[in-house]
Amino acid sequence: xxxxxxxxxxxxxxxxxxxxxxxxxxxxxxxxxxxxxxxxxxxxxxxxxxxxxxxxxxxxxxxxxxxxxxxxxxxxxxxxxxxxxxxxxxxxxxxxxxxxxxxxxxxxxxxxxxxxxxxxxxxxxxxxxxxxxxxxxxxxxxxxxxxxxxxxxxxxxxxxxxxxxxxxxxxxxxxxxxxxxx
Amino acid sequence: xxxxxxxxxxxxxxxxxxxxxxxxxxxxxxxxxxxxxxxxxxxxxxxxxxxxxxxxxxxxxxxxxxxxxxxxxxxxxxxxxxxxxxxxxxxxxxxxxxxxxxxxxxxxxxxxxxxxxxxxxxxxxxxxxxxxxxxxxxxxxxxxxxxxxxxxxxxxxxxxxxxxxxxxxxxxxxxxxxxxxxxxxxxxxxxxxxxxxx
Numbered sequence: 001x002x003x004x005x006x007x008x009x010x011x012x013x014x015x016x017x018x019x020x021x022x023x024x025x026x027x028x029x030x031x032x033x034x035x036x037x038x039x040x041x042x043x044x045x046x047x048x049x050x051x052x053x054x055x056x057x058x059x060x061x062x063x064x065x066x067x068x069x070x071x072x073x074x075x076x077x078x079x080x081x082x083x084x085x086x087x088x089x090x091x092x093x094x095x096x097x098x099x100x101x102x103x104x105x106x107x108x109x110x111x112x113x114x115x116x117x118x119x120x121x122x123x124x125x126x127x128x129x130x131x132x133x134x135x136x137x138x139x140x141x142x143x144x145x146x147x148x149x150x151x152x153x154x155x156x157x158x159x160x161x162x163x164x165x166x167x168x169x170x171x172x173x174x175x176x177x178x179x180x181x182x
Numbered sequence: 183x184x185x186x187x188x189x190x191x192x193x194x195x196x197x198x199x200x201x202x203x204x205x206x207x208x209x210x211x212x213x214x215x216x217x218x219x220x221x222x223x224x225x226x227x228x229x230x231x232x233x234x235x236x237x238x239x240x241x242x243x244x245x246x247x248x249x250x251x252x253x254x255x256x257x258x259x260x261x262x263x264x265x266x267x268x269x270x271x272x273x274x275x276x277x278x279x280x281x282x283x284x285x286x287x288x289x290x291x292x293x294x295x296x297x298x299x300x301x302x303x304x305x306x307x308x309x310x311x312x313x314x315x316x317x318x319x320x321x322x323x324x325x326x327x328x329x330x331x332x333x334x335x336x337x338x339x340x341x342x343x344x345x346x347x348x349x350x351x352x353x354x355x356x357x358x359x360x361x362x363x364x365x366x367x368x369x370x371x372x373x374x375x376x377x378x379x380x
Contacts, residue, residue: 007248014240014252018259025263032270040273111280114214115334115354155351 040108041093045078047129048095048104052076060177068095076103079174083166085110086117086158094141094167100175102141105133105167117159132160141171185310192314198291199322199363200370205291209323210359212282216339219327221275222282223320225264227313229286232260234300234312241301253296254287261286291319329362330354 045055045066052068052075059065066078076097083090088111095103107121107130120132132153139149144164146152152160198204205226212222236256244252265283268276276283286292295315300308332338334353352358 029266029270
Protein backbone atom coordinates (compact mmCIF):
# COMPACT_ATOMS: atom_id res chain seq x y z
CA UNK A 1 0.00 0.00 0.00
CA UNK A 2 2.74 2.32 1.04
CA UNK A 3 4.56 1.58 -2.17
CA UNK A 4 1.52 2.24 -4.34
CA UNK A 5 1.05 5.63 -2.69
CA UNK A 6 4.70 6.49 -3.38
CA UNK A 7 4.47 5.46 -7.04
CA UNK A 8 1.31 7.46 -7.44
CA UNK A 9 2.89 10.47 -5.86
CA UNK A 10 5.98 10.44 -8.05
CA UNK A 11 3.90 10.02 -11.18
CA UNK A 12 1.48 12.69 -10.00
CA UNK A 13 4.23 15.22 -9.37
CA UNK A 14 5.75 14.56 -12.78
CA UNK A 15 2.37 14.98 -14.47
CA UNK A 16 1.74 18.17 -12.54
CA UNK A 17 5.06 19.64 -13.63
CA UNK A 18 4.43 18.58 -17.22
CA UNK A 19 1.00 20.23 -17.19
CA UNK A 20 2.50 23.40 -15.82
CA UNK A 21 5.13 23.58 -18.53
CA UNK A 22 2.56 22.83 -21.24
CA UNK A 23 0.12 25.44 -19.97
CA UNK A 24 2.88 28.03 -20.12
CA UNK A 25 3.95 27.04 -23.64
CA UNK A 26 0.35 27.09 -24.80
CA UNK A 27 -0.14 30.60 -23.45
CA UNK A 28 3.00 31.81 -25.19
CA UNK A 29 2.30 30.22 -28.58
CA UNK A 30 -1.48 30.67 -28.77
CA UNK A 31 -1.53 34.26 -30.08
CA UNK A 32 1.21 33.37 -32.58
CA UNK A 33 -0.70 30.36 -33.91
CA UNK A 34 -3.89 32.37 -34.28
CA UNK A 35 -2.01 35.11 -36.06
CA UNK A 36 -0.55 32.57 -38.51
CA UNK A 37 -3.98 31.14 -39.27
CA UNK A 38 -5.35 34.63 -39.87
CA UNK A 39 -2.47 35.50 -42.15
CA UNK A 40 -3.04 32.35 -44.17
CA UNK A 41 -6.72 33.09 -44.48
CA UNK A 42 -6.07 36.66 -45.58
CA UNK A 43 -3.62 35.48 -48.24
CA UNK A 44 -6.18 32.95 -49.47
CA UNK A 45 -8.92 35.58 -49.57
CA UNK A 46 -6.80 37.85 -51.75
CA UNK A 47 -5.98 34.97 -54.09
CA UNK A 48 -9.51 33.66 -54.56
CA UNK A 49 -11.23 36.97 -54.95
CA UNK A 50 -9.20 39.21 -57.26
CA UNK A 51 -10.35 42.71 -58.18
CA UNK A 52 -11.76 43.34 -54.72
CA UNK A 53 -10.18 45.48 -52.03
CA UNK A 54 -11.75 44.56 -48.71
CA UNK A 55 -13.48 41.71 -46.94
CA UNK A 56 -16.13 41.71 -44.25
CA UNK A 57 -16.76 38.67 -42.10
CA UNK A 58 -20.43 37.80 -41.70
CA UNK A 59 -22.46 34.90 -40.49
CA UNK A 60 -25.69 33.29 -41.62
CA UNK A 61 -27.33 30.30 -39.93
CA UNK A 62 -24.15 29.73 -37.96
CA UNK A 63 -21.98 29.59 -41.09
CA UNK A 64 -19.27 32.21 -41.23
CA UNK A 65 -18.41 33.69 -44.60
CA UNK A 66 -16.79 36.75 -46.06
CA UNK A 67 -18.30 39.42 -48.25
CA UNK A 68 -15.88 40.58 -50.91
CA UNK A 69 -16.17 44.30 -51.47
CA UNK A 70 -14.78 46.79 -53.93
CA UNK A 71 -15.18 50.42 -53.05
CA UNK A 72 -17.82 49.40 -50.52
CA UNK A 73 -19.89 47.56 -53.15
CA UNK A 74 -20.62 43.83 -52.78
CA UNK A 75 -18.82 41.82 -55.47
CA UNK A 76 -19.11 38.27 -54.21
CA UNK A 77 -18.61 35.90 -51.32
CA UNK A 78 -15.79 33.79 -49.91
CA UNK A 79 -16.64 30.59 -48.10
CA UNK A 80 -14.74 28.27 -45.82
CA UNK A 81 -15.33 24.73 -46.98
CA UNK A 82 -14.51 21.43 -45.34
CA UNK A 83 -14.44 18.49 -47.73
CA UNK A 84 -14.08 14.82 -46.91
CA UNK A 85 -10.82 13.82 -48.55
CA UNK A 86 -9.11 10.48 -48.98
CA UNK A 87 -7.39 10.75 -45.62
CA UNK A 88 -9.10 13.25 -43.37
CA UNK A 89 -10.54 16.64 -44.03
CA UNK A 90 -9.52 19.05 -46.74
CA UNK A 91 -10.03 22.65 -45.67
CA UNK A 92 -10.65 24.95 -48.59
CA UNK A 93 -11.59 28.49 -49.32
CA UNK A 94 -13.64 29.29 -52.38
CA UNK A 95 -14.62 32.64 -53.82
CA UNK A 96 -17.77 33.12 -55.89
CA UNK A 97 -19.28 36.17 -57.51
CA UNK A 98 -22.90 37.20 -57.11
CA UNK A 99 -24.01 34.80 -59.86
CA UNK A 100 -22.33 31.80 -58.26
CA UNK A 101 -19.43 31.76 -60.73
CA UNK A 102 -16.18 30.71 -59.05
CA UNK A 103 -13.51 33.39 -58.80
CA UNK A 104 -10.89 31.18 -57.16
CA UNK A 105 -10.17 28.23 -54.88
CA UNK A 106 -7.36 27.68 -52.38
CA UNK A 107 -6.47 24.77 -50.11
CA UNK A 108 -5.79 25.80 -46.52
CA UNK A 109 -5.09 22.41 -45.06
CA UNK A 110 -4.98 18.83 -46.35
CA UNK A 111 -3.53 15.47 -45.40
CA UNK A 112 -3.85 13.71 -48.75
CA UNK A 113 -1.31 11.17 -49.99
CA UNK A 114 1.93 12.88 -51.01
CA UNK A 115 2.45 12.54 -54.75
CA UNK A 116 -1.20 11.69 -55.40
CA UNK A 117 -4.00 13.48 -53.57
CA UNK A 118 -1.68 16.15 -52.22
CA UNK A 119 -1.30 17.37 -55.80
CA UNK A 120 -4.61 19.23 -55.42
CA UNK A 121 -2.31 21.86 -53.91
CA UNK A 122 0.67 21.35 -56.22
CA UNK A 123 2.23 24.35 -57.90
CA UNK A 124 4.14 23.53 -61.07
CA UNK A 125 7.63 24.99 -61.33
CA UNK A 126 7.52 28.48 -62.77
CA UNK A 127 3.85 29.02 -61.93
CA UNK A 128 2.31 30.79 -58.99
CA UNK A 129 -1.01 28.99 -58.46
CA UNK A 130 -1.92 25.31 -58.09
CA UNK A 131 -2.83 23.99 -61.54
CA UNK A 132 -5.64 21.73 -60.38
CA UNK A 133 -7.46 24.52 -58.56
CA UNK A 134 -7.03 27.00 -61.39
CA UNK A 135 -9.45 25.14 -63.62
CA UNK A 136 -12.32 25.98 -61.26
CA UNK A 137 -12.09 29.67 -62.03
CA UNK A 138 -14.89 30.99 -64.23
CA UNK A 139 -17.08 27.91 -63.82
CA UNK A 140 -20.55 27.75 -62.33
CA UNK A 141 -20.10 26.47 -58.80
CA UNK A 142 -23.48 24.69 -58.77
CA UNK A 143 -22.72 22.68 -61.85
CA UNK A 144 -19.35 21.06 -61.36
CA UNK A 145 -18.54 17.49 -62.20
CA UNK A 146 -15.28 15.60 -62.26
CA UNK A 147 -14.42 14.32 -65.76
CA UNK A 148 -16.94 16.71 -67.34
CA UNK A 149 -16.14 20.25 -66.31
CA UNK A 150 -13.19 19.39 -64.06
CA UNK A 151 -10.20 17.23 -64.97
CA UNK A 152 -9.32 14.86 -62.14
CA UNK A 153 -5.72 14.32 -61.06
CA UNK A 154 -4.33 11.02 -62.34
CA UNK A 155 -4.48 8.45 -59.55
CA UNK A 156 -6.30 10.79 -57.20
CA UNK A 157 -9.92 10.65 -58.27
CA UNK A 158 -11.17 10.60 -54.69
CA UNK A 159 -9.32 13.76 -53.72
CA UNK A 160 -10.32 15.52 -56.94
CA UNK A 161 -13.93 14.55 -56.42
CA UNK A 162 -13.85 15.56 -52.76
CA UNK A 163 -12.73 19.09 -53.64
CA UNK A 164 -15.24 19.42 -56.47
CA UNK A 165 -18.21 18.03 -54.57
CA UNK A 166 -17.25 19.91 -51.43
CA UNK A 167 -17.40 23.20 -53.28
CA UNK A 168 -20.71 22.48 -55.00
CA UNK A 169 -22.37 21.29 -51.81
CA UNK A 170 -21.19 24.23 -49.73
CA UNK A 171 -22.07 26.83 -52.33
CA UNK A 172 -25.56 25.45 -53.02
CA UNK A 173 -26.29 25.40 -49.31
CA UNK A 174 -24.89 28.87 -48.83
CA UNK A 175 -26.77 30.42 -51.75
CA UNK A 176 -30.10 28.98 -50.61
CA UNK A 177 -29.44 30.40 -47.15
CA UNK A 178 -28.60 33.82 -48.57
CA UNK A 179 -31.73 33.87 -50.71
CA UNK A 180 -33.86 32.79 -47.79
CA UNK A 181 -32.36 35.57 -45.72
CA UNK A 182 -33.30 38.24 -48.25
CA UNK B 183 37.36 10.92 -25.86
CA UNK B 184 34.70 8.70 -24.33
CA UNK B 185 32.15 11.48 -24.70
CA UNK B 186 33.10 11.87 -28.32
CA UNK B 187 32.56 8.15 -28.84
CA UNK B 188 29.09 8.40 -27.29
CA UNK B 189 28.36 11.20 -29.70
CA UNK B 190 29.73 9.63 -32.85
CA UNK B 191 28.18 6.19 -32.37
CA UNK B 192 24.72 7.51 -33.26
CA UNK B 193 25.95 8.69 -36.62
CA UNK B 194 27.32 5.44 -37.91
CA UNK B 195 28.01 2.39 -35.74
CA UNK B 196 24.69 2.52 -33.87
CA UNK B 197 22.71 4.61 -36.30
CA UNK B 198 19.10 4.43 -35.07
CA UNK B 199 17.57 3.91 -38.50
CA UNK B 200 20.06 1.72 -40.31
CA UNK B 201 21.70 -0.21 -37.49
CA UNK B 202 19.13 -0.41 -34.68
CA UNK B 203 16.05 -0.29 -36.92
CA UNK B 204 14.28 2.09 -34.57
CA UNK B 205 11.74 4.72 -35.58
CA UNK B 206 11.15 3.13 -38.97
CA UNK B 207 7.46 4.01 -39.05
CA UNK B 208 7.96 7.80 -39.09
CA UNK B 209 10.91 7.28 -41.41
CA UNK B 210 8.72 5.54 -43.97
CA UNK B 211 6.06 8.20 -43.64
CA UNK B 212 7.92 11.51 -43.74
CA UNK B 213 10.88 10.77 -46.00
CA UNK B 214 9.02 11.90 -49.12
CA UNK B 215 10.92 15.16 -49.48
CA UNK B 216 14.18 16.52 -48.13
CA UNK B 217 12.51 19.44 -46.35
CA UNK B 218 10.15 17.06 -44.55
CA UNK B 219 13.02 14.78 -43.60
CA UNK B 220 15.06 17.65 -42.23
CA UNK B 221 12.11 19.12 -40.32
CA UNK B 222 11.22 15.78 -38.77
CA UNK B 223 14.87 15.11 -37.91
CA UNK B 224 15.30 18.43 -36.12
CA UNK B 225 12.00 18.05 -34.25
CA UNK B 226 12.91 14.53 -33.15
CA UNK B 227 16.42 15.61 -32.13
CA UNK B 228 14.98 18.36 -29.95
CA UNK B 229 12.55 15.97 -28.27
CA UNK B 230 15.25 13.34 -27.85
CA UNK B 231 17.73 15.77 -26.28
CA UNK B 232 15.17 17.35 -23.98
CA UNK B 233 13.68 14.10 -22.77
CA UNK B 234 17.05 12.38 -22.33
CA UNK B 235 18.25 15.26 -20.18
CA UNK B 236 15.09 15.24 -18.06
CA UNK B 237 15.02 11.47 -17.69
CA UNK B 238 18.65 11.48 -16.63
CA UNK B 239 18.03 14.25 -14.09
CA UNK B 240 15.11 12.49 -12.42
CA UNK B 241 16.42 8.94 -12.82
CA UNK B 242 17.17 8.53 -9.10
CA UNK B 243 13.78 9.80 -7.96
CA UNK B 244 11.70 7.58 -10.23
CA UNK B 245 10.89 4.13 -8.82
CA UNK B 246 11.80 1.36 -11.21
CA UNK B 247 8.26 0.01 -11.49
CA UNK B 248 6.68 3.20 -12.79
CA UNK B 249 9.57 4.39 -14.90
CA UNK B 250 7.93 3.80 -18.29
CA UNK B 251 4.83 5.97 -17.60
CA UNK B 252 7.12 8.67 -16.21
CA UNK B 253 9.30 8.58 -19.32
CA UNK B 254 6.27 8.75 -21.58
CA UNK B 255 4.91 11.79 -19.73
CA UNK B 256 8.26 13.56 -20.08
CA UNK B 257 8.53 12.66 -23.76
CA UNK B 258 4.94 13.66 -24.51
CA UNK B 259 5.53 17.03 -22.86
CA UNK B 260 8.50 17.77 -25.09
CA UNK B 261 6.61 16.61 -28.16
CA UNK B 262 3.68 18.89 -27.41
CA UNK B 263 6.01 21.83 -26.85
CA UNK B 264 7.65 21.11 -30.21
CA UNK B 265 4.28 20.77 -31.92
CA UNK B 266 3.05 24.11 -30.59
CA UNK B 267 6.25 25.90 -31.55
CA UNK B 268 6.25 24.47 -35.05
CA UNK B 269 2.63 25.53 -35.52
CA UNK B 270 3.42 29.01 -34.25
CA UNK B 271 6.62 29.72 -36.15
CA UNK B 272 6.79 27.46 -39.20
CA UNK B 273 3.18 26.74 -40.20
CA UNK B 274 4.20 25.38 -43.60
CA UNK B 275 6.34 22.68 -42.00
CA UNK B 276 3.59 21.98 -39.50
CA UNK B 277 1.16 21.39 -42.33
CA UNK B 278 3.37 19.01 -44.24
CA UNK B 279 4.44 16.99 -41.19
CA UNK B 280 0.91 17.00 -39.81
CA UNK B 281 0.19 14.01 -37.62
CA UNK B 282 3.80 12.80 -37.52
CA UNK B 283 4.90 15.43 -35.02
CA UNK B 284 2.52 14.22 -32.27
CA UNK B 285 3.57 10.69 -33.19
CA UNK B 286 7.17 11.36 -32.10
CA UNK B 287 5.81 10.34 -28.68
CA UNK B 288 5.77 6.74 -29.81
CA UNK B 289 8.98 6.94 -31.82
CA UNK B 290 11.00 4.04 -30.43
CA UNK B 291 14.26 5.98 -30.65
CA UNK B 292 13.16 8.41 -27.96
CA UNK B 293 11.90 5.87 -25.45
CA UNK B 294 14.74 3.54 -26.46
CA UNK B 295 17.42 6.05 -25.53
CA UNK B 296 15.60 6.99 -22.32
CA UNK B 297 15.42 3.36 -21.26
CA UNK B 298 18.78 2.12 -22.50
CA UNK B 299 20.96 5.14 -21.84
CA UNK B 300 19.55 8.18 -20.06
CA UNK B 301 18.05 6.22 -17.15
CA UNK B 302 21.50 4.86 -16.32
CA UNK B 303 23.91 7.71 -17.07
CA UNK B 304 24.51 11.30 -16.07
CA UNK B 305 22.70 14.22 -17.65
CA UNK B 306 25.62 15.51 -19.69
CA UNK B 307 26.49 12.13 -21.18
CA UNK B 308 22.82 11.48 -21.92
CA UNK B 309 22.53 14.74 -23.77
CA UNK B 310 25.60 14.00 -25.88
CA UNK B 311 24.21 10.56 -26.67
CA UNK B 312 20.81 12.04 -27.58
CA UNK B 313 22.29 14.71 -29.84
CA UNK B 314 24.40 12.09 -31.62
CA UNK B 315 21.41 9.82 -32.10
CA UNK B 316 19.27 12.74 -33.24
CA UNK B 317 21.81 13.82 -35.83
CA UNK B 318 22.17 10.22 -36.97
CA UNK B 319 18.41 9.99 -37.39
CA UNK B 320 18.30 13.32 -39.23
CA UNK B 321 21.10 12.31 -41.61
CA UNK B 322 19.44 8.96 -42.29
CA UNK B 323 16.12 10.69 -42.99
CA UNK B 324 17.77 13.18 -45.30
CA UNK B 325 19.62 10.49 -47.23
CA UNK B 326 16.46 8.43 -47.70
CA UNK B 327 14.32 11.42 -48.58
CA UNK B 328 16.88 12.82 -51.03
CA UNK B 329 16.85 9.52 -52.93
CA UNK B 330 13.06 9.25 -52.83
CA UNK B 331 12.41 12.85 -53.78
CA UNK B 332 14.90 12.80 -56.64
CA UNK B 333 13.54 9.55 -58.03
CA UNK B 334 9.88 10.05 -57.20
CA UNK B 335 9.13 13.70 -57.84
CA UNK B 336 12.14 14.76 -59.89
CA UNK B 337 13.34 17.41 -57.49
CA UNK B 338 15.77 17.91 -54.63
CA UNK B 339 14.74 20.10 -51.70
CA UNK B 340 11.88 21.45 -53.78
CA UNK B 341 14.03 22.45 -56.77
CA UNK B 342 13.02 20.60 -59.92
CA UNK B 343 15.92 19.56 -62.09
CA UNK B 344 14.05 18.92 -65.30
CA UNK B 345 10.64 19.77 -66.65
CA UNK B 346 10.39 16.81 -68.98
CA UNK B 347 11.33 14.15 -66.39
CA UNK B 348 8.21 12.14 -65.59
CA UNK B 349 9.13 10.62 -62.24
CA UNK B 350 8.07 7.10 -61.21
CA UNK B 351 5.49 7.89 -58.58
CA UNK B 352 5.92 4.78 -56.45
CA UNK B 353 9.18 6.13 -55.07
CA UNK B 354 7.37 8.76 -52.99
CA UNK B 355 4.75 6.23 -51.92
CA UNK B 356 5.21 3.54 -49.28
CA UNK B 357 6.81 0.87 -51.55
CA UNK B 358 9.53 3.32 -52.55
CA UNK B 359 10.34 3.91 -48.89
CA UNK B 360 10.66 0.20 -48.15
CA UNK B 361 12.81 -0.32 -51.21
CA UNK B 362 15.11 2.62 -50.46
CA UNK B 363 15.55 1.75 -46.78
CA UNK B 364 16.09 -1.92 -47.60
CA UNK B 365 18.80 -1.22 -50.15
CA UNK B 366 20.54 1.27 -47.84
CA UNK B 367 20.49 -1.17 -44.90
CA UNK B 368 21.86 -3.90 -47.14
CA UNK B 369 24.60 -1.58 -48.30
CA UNK B 370 25.57 -0.67 -44.75
CA UNK B 371 25.58 -4.30 -43.65
CA UNK B 372 27.87 -5.09 -46.55
CA UNK B 373 30.33 -2.43 -45.39
CA UNK B 374 30.25 -3.73 -41.81
CA UNK B 375 30.81 -7.33 -42.86
CA UNK B 376 33.71 -6.33 -45.11
CA UNK B 377 35.24 -4.43 -42.20
CA UNK B 378 34.93 -7.41 -39.88
CA UNK B 379 36.57 -9.78 -42.35
CA UNK B 380 39.64 -7.64 -42.49
